[in-house]
Amino acid sequence: MNEELGLRLHSRVRRLFPLARSLTGQGLRETLQIIAEELPLTVTEIPSGTKVLDWTVPLEWTVREAWIADPLGKRIVDLARHPLHLVGYSRPVDLALSRGELDKHLHSLPHQPDVIPYRTTYWADNWGFCIADSVRKQLPDGIYRVLLDATLSQGSLTLGEIEIPGETDDTVLISTHTCHPAMANDNCSGIAIAVELAHRLLSGPRPRYTYRIVFCPATIGAITWLALNLERVGTIHHGMVLAGLGDPAPLSWKRSRRGDTAIDRTASRILRELGADNKVLDFSPYGYDERQYCSPGFDLAIGRLSRGIHGTYAEYHTSLDTPDFVQPNALAEALLVAERILLEIDKDRRWKNLAPYGEPQLGRRGLYNSLGALPHPGEAQMAMLWLLNQSDGKRGLLEIAERSGIPVAELESVASLLEQHQLVEEIDQEEQA
């Protein structure tokens, strides 16, 4: 079953992988169309030039052709061969230039000589090509021809969003970036998992929170979404950024700026429970779009679920980040962990013990082993005792799970049972807020 899930996630990664995504443009739109094939995705086009917070939506970038020919006329680099060859948002040029002049516009990785790096020049009027260092080192002297047939023109930036309405307008935000071309882990993995989460939330019982799953280009996309949703920011109670979830590294949770919010504590607890190798990382203002959600003006309770950390694995932002690098099992595990975090957050309730003086007599109600003096009570009985003991009106299920080590689902289940026996009652959600 998890195998089937992993393969389904991996097939999404493979389908999304080859598209030539960027901050704007056709690759980004096609990515969202693929999502829209299976989910009720709202797509918004925000025109170039729109002011968004401290930024401006950029011109739309369209590339038709981009190559370098060597002095003999042989095309030594061609965008048609690999989407990473062209520096993202390179400005159009049609030049003949010496090897030395050309070299200033080439990017390669001396320590990974056969690998093409990923680079962008979104905000600077520049151009460049990314190539294998081994190729670069063998370029002969002479005059090179560079053709970069691209347009930067009035257009729009494209956002996708799925809303799963809940019992309240209080919102959980899930955000994943959609602008990276031809890299599987960064970030087809995040998109694939966000899509799967949307399916599960839509097909399950109506959740308590409203879920908002945002597919946006990194940085400018998140900033644009925030600028368009300023009035909604106050309703966001919890959230997570999904990025880099298919590689073989253990899972990691990066804490929000606040560091100790309910989702930080819940994700930390679950990751630690599931594996000693999993990591909980302190907040830092570098990384993915948690940078924007955790800027001091917003300071949202949003952390990030990842596996390997950006910039620390060899495949990061290179042509090595292919679907082969992404493992179905890793995707499936990440999905299940993300889902469990969200479910536990969604299930958090405060209950009130209605018989708080001494223990209520559970046995009379058929809730307790009638045979006494056994060395260990059962698990369900421990869950009942913990729930009753801690439900003083101030602590919710997440907090009780932290203190007791009992999973939230188990606590929720005994809470329902105890409610049927009038031993606990749910505290009004208004009162909880």
Added chain:
Amino acid sequence: MNEELGLRLHSRVRRLFPLARSLTGQGLRETLQIIAEELPLTVTEIPSGTKVLDWTVPLEWTVREAWIADPLGKRIVDLARHPLHLVGYSRPVDLALSRGELDKHLHSLPHQPDVIPYRTTYWADNWGFCIADSVRKQLPDGIYRVLLDATLSQGSLTLGEIEIPGETDDTVLISTHTCHPAMANDNCSGIAIAVELAHRLLSGPRPRYTYRIVFCPATIGAITWLALNLERVGTIHHGMVLAGLGDPAPLSWKRSRRGDTAIDRTASRILRELGADNKVLDFSPYGYDERQYCSPGFDLAIGRLSRGIHGTYAEYHTSLDTPDFVQPNALAEALLVAERILLEIDKDRRWKNLAPYGEPQLGRRGLYNSLGALPHPGEAQMAMLWLLNQSDGKRGLLEIAERSGIPVAELESVASLLEQHQLVEEIDQEEQA
């Protein structure tokens, strides 16, 4: 001297051991009579049917005879041979039945084939016998005779209580359970130590706190005591449950639900000081009567002093828990630790440094080594310096002991000395509260 103490405690354990105690009835009353022989014990009988919090005082259980005869008429199990053979509160029966039917009412321990377990059926209309698994396995087929001549009838539950009046009505509660038949560690050890503490408190100088030592059947007894003393609960400032204090395991303190009360901190400090093996355990809503005292409606500052933890040692709730399992030294050490915790709690005072600007000149008052520039001050001088430095009116002796590592008794002694020199004054107890 500690040897004598250990032997005295052990002889109490031996005398209490054989009685057939239960939640109610003659064995329980005899247990309290033995205590009353040497201490001013107030005994209260609470009639069956009395509503106590969420519970009801049960009918009184009296057993006259209980045995099983095999198909040849041989009594293979007989209560007269061992008090644990009968499941506590078994309902009367007089039956002839097949081996298979009989087996549903037998309890044994497959992994401890020669041991009789302890079981009860207080609140369910049932009956049973506890036997060695090796005996159970050899029972032949055939018709067995079971005679269980017992009565469940209107009677009462018996509580014992000793009050040691202090300077104030603020109370320290000591509670130990009295319902376990023929087991030495659980809980003749707790009763023996509570009795010794009562002697020491009664024969010592009048304490600051009023001490209330409660001898009660587990669970229903504590609940009954609480129900009868609701108006007194607010005066309970500290307390401890005593249980399982004679086995060879290191000492353990189980924190109260609040976890960080004065007695939790004091007991933890003392246990850590006395041995690296001693344990401080987080609260959990399972165990002994701390479950009731720490229910959320009461939430008292009551932890538990034990050695080995219930359910984790092989002798727990079996016929192996004999006086031989209980060690005089272990009892003596536990008594002294319990007493030290209580004494430190009792001695806690807040003092106010009357010369708080700079150090007062201790040498002029003959309080300081007149030879200067020594590498180390004496211990008494360190105690004086700590007391003066920390006595800003907000911190009491317990807190100063925690920070300084100096025993409370030493701090108390220098406080008296400094008081004689008008360097500190005790903060009014009203003000302290």
Added chain:
Amino acid sequence: MNEELGLRLHSRVRRLFPLARSLTGQGLRETLQIIAEELPLTVTEIPSGTKVLDWTVPLEWTVREAWIADPLGKRIVDLARHPLHLVGYSRPVDLALSRGELDKHLHSLPHQPDVIPYRTTYWADNWGFCIADSVRKQLPDGIYRVLLDATLSQGSLTLGEIEIPGETDDTVLISTHTCHPAMANDNCSGIAIAVELAHRLLSGPRPRYTYRIVFCPATIGAITWLALNLERVGTIHHGMVLAGLGDPAPLSWKRSRRGDTAIDRTASRILRELGADNKVLDFSPYGYDERQYCSPGFDLAIGRLSRGIHGTYAEYHTSLDTPDFVQPNALAEALLVAERILLEIDKDRRWKNLAPYGEPQLGRRGLYNSLGALPHPGEAQMAMLWLLNQSDGKRGLLEIAERSGIPVAELESVASLLEQHQLVEEIDQEEQA
């Protein structure tokens, strides 16, 4: 450069070393005169008999001659040979006495038989000599002559102080003791470093805080300074005692009584950053003059910078504490650490991010690498991101340094840059206070 600094500090230690300092008197005055040769030192004479807090300024002690002659008339001990031979503040005597009577007035160290200890009898009417235990053991029986030609007379206690005015009256206090005779580490090292700090503060840009460097006899000197400056105590925001900074042990910071003040956190962070061997010690009411500054009435944010801890190294308070024991490198390192702690405290400011919603677009302002998708941002960019992210008006540079691991100097530098771009503004100091 650090070598030069170390040698300069060491030459100050050597020059100060031989003087026969005490709580009062000529040696103390000469010590201050040496400081006054190079710095604007304010010297204050406080008359004997002046009441200072709980103490009284003592009579001034002047010694002309002090020796012991053996039965053959040979001077076996003579103050002229070593300043430590005479117990400080010994009262005058001119006696002939037996070996046994003499012995009651001798101090030696059996475990260090060739070493002269340092002892004082400031506040008790007594006299004594400190000698090598090997000498003491060989004294023959017979009548000894003791001449101790000294005066205790109306005079004064001498304090030295340097004020370095800052932008505000808020003050940083630096205090070092000046009463120890002929010992290099304790405390010519502290004096030498305080002098160097004064030079650096005076020659640098006007600091934010006013610095007050106090040179005072231990205990009574600090108490006298406090008594004379009661109205100023409220302006002391941070401070440090300097003592024992030239020995080979790692650096240590002793926390203030409050334990978690800005200077405690800053010094701890810097010491940990600079070496795993460095130590951060909890406050204790024994040691040097932090005892007075951290008495409960004052409770100042003053800790102590030292190397080896008083009383724990063999040279402590003995004739082994010579300039050879003090290492130029150790002095230089201690000076630089003290300076860095002060500079970071001085540079602490709160900034306010003026574009707190999302990240501001640094690239547009030339503040960010224009090439995107690199695995690591530069250090300066991380500093900018941290400063922007944390500058919500509540956190200052010290706190941001703690959280980010980025040095305060680096944060300060990017704060200036961001201020030029109107991205942050300094929060008014009034508002900060």
